[in-house]
Amino acid sequence: MKEYFLRMFQYDYNSNLQILHTILNSDNNKKVLSLMAHLLGAQQVWLHRCKRETGGVIWPEWEAEQIALAIEENFVQWKTFIESSQPGDFEKMIDYKNSRGESFSNRLVDILTQVTNHGTHHRAQIGQLLKFDGVQKLPVTDYIFFIRESAL
Secondary structure (H helix, E strand, C coil): CHHHHHHHHHHHHHHHHHHHHHHHCCCCCHHHHHHHHHHHHHHHHHHHHHCCCCCCCCCCCCCHHHHHHHHHHHHHHHHHHHHHCCHHHHHCEEEEECCCCCEEEEEHHHHHHHHHHHHHHHHHHHHHHHHHCCCCCCCCCCHHHHHHHHCC
16 A cells, blocks of 8 residues: 555656646646645645644645745655555544544545545646646646556
């Protein structure tokens, strides 16, 4: 399971870099940057929850430079967290409160799946907004293309 999630977060990292590159080479509107910041801010919030800490902002107001830094930092921190996890940790329950203060408990494996799926969801939204803004060619961020190119 550890190797699977390391691969998924590597995919997420690569896809985030590709989308950011496209944003930086377009007329990056505030909505696109806001969604990218949200994707990364939510990753930080979930990481804090998994570490049984508090912190992070779900909708940070970041500029492109802060987004680029967050992509790098998030990947390193998630990779370190996953690498330090033991096989049994993936089935352990994580207790946390959502942004409304409601208490929940979910398995780590489900939270990791949520984090990577959440990124895919918002990158698709960003891609659609970029297309509406006139971007002719979006990067290919399908998982299977990542696997083919990385030979993992």
